[in-house]
Amino acid sequence: MKAWKFDTASQSSDGALASWQDVLGRLSLPSSNIAEPVETFFGRVSCLVSPLGIELSRLTGSPQDISGRYLRQPDGIWLAQLLDGEAILSSSDGPMPMSVGDIAFGPVATHGGLALRSDFSLLYIRLPRLALHPRLLGPAPLRVGLVPRPSGVRQVFAGMLAALAESLDDLTAVHLRPVELAIPEFLIASVLGDVASNPVRAASSVRLALFHRVCQSIEAELGDPQLSLTKVAKEQGISSRNMQKLFELGDQSFGQYLRARRLERCRSDLASPLHAHLSISEICFRWGFNDAAHFSRAFREQYETTPRAWRNEQNKARLEPA
Secondary structure: OEEEEEEHHHOOOOOHHHHHHHHHHHOOOOOEEOOOOOOOOOEEEEEEEOOOOOEEEEEEEOOEEEEEOOOOOOOEEEEEEEEEOOEEEEEOOEEEEEOOOOEEEEEOOOOEEEEEOOOEEEEEEEEEHHHOOHHHOOOOOOOOEEOOOOOOHHHHHHHHHHHHHHHHHHOOHHHHHHHHHHHHHHHHHHHHOOOOOOHHHHHHHHHHHHHHHHHHHHHHOOOOOOOOHHHHHHHHOOOHHHHHHHHHOOOOOHHHHHHHHHHHHHHHHHHOHHHOOOOHHHHHHHOOOOOHHHHHHHHHHHHOOOHHHHHHHHHHHHHOOO
8 A cells, every 4th residue: 555645835835836736747637727826825635545556535725727638547437526615527518516525537538627616625536447347437438427416325425435535544455455345336336326227228238248248358368469359259259240339339449449458558567566677578569569669659649658758757756755
């Protein structure tokens, strides 16, 4: 378990805003627009990273806008519960006012915005793909939105997150294990919980289950450079045409999904000290790429940085004091 804290009170007035921007970058949040005068601006963060890689942060600060998208982060989902203050969530459906206790969510690296209109307190959670059930990631793309008004299991979820934020500084790795298990399950129940009771969405759940099996099959064979749509379709007992239609529901092709998963695995290995002995070429070949130059181009296109620059950046971050 990793833990760190930050408080602008420990910074000079001239450096507080710049330091706050750096901290937001560490949380993979896009740059914020701060209208508060330097003399009165404040910001505090308390962050824990669980053994599974779930990042839990409590942010408190002056009014500001956090908007845009931060591309250079692993695939996953974010949650934000407003603990105090006033906020407006921006999404493709337009602005959504948030009340205390409301929970916003969305896929990481997707454009979104949170306008914090007053002094605020916020619980921000980032869940990596490996901590998530595939139902939350496809085939229909998850969009930025709000969990419907708390009732039933959603009310329990909101209460759990509020208690989690209050106890964040006292949690240990042992405490975090049940939290790691509970958050993804509550999120599924809160966002997708009405599938079974809705005939239209029930039909969709059949496709989601099939998509889950297909993704598991792909994940198990990512290192095979000969992995293809035809091969996976045959293993799953469906036609190649139906396989492609399954991925098109998420506005992507089988090939795009396969490349994205291989890139994500490579990026994870490049950042891991456990694979520091492997060259960049060895890592890309390890996950099914058969051309190092093609891999470098694809990596840069996906993450707006080169494999070498990404590895160096992560190595440097591990050496820096918390």
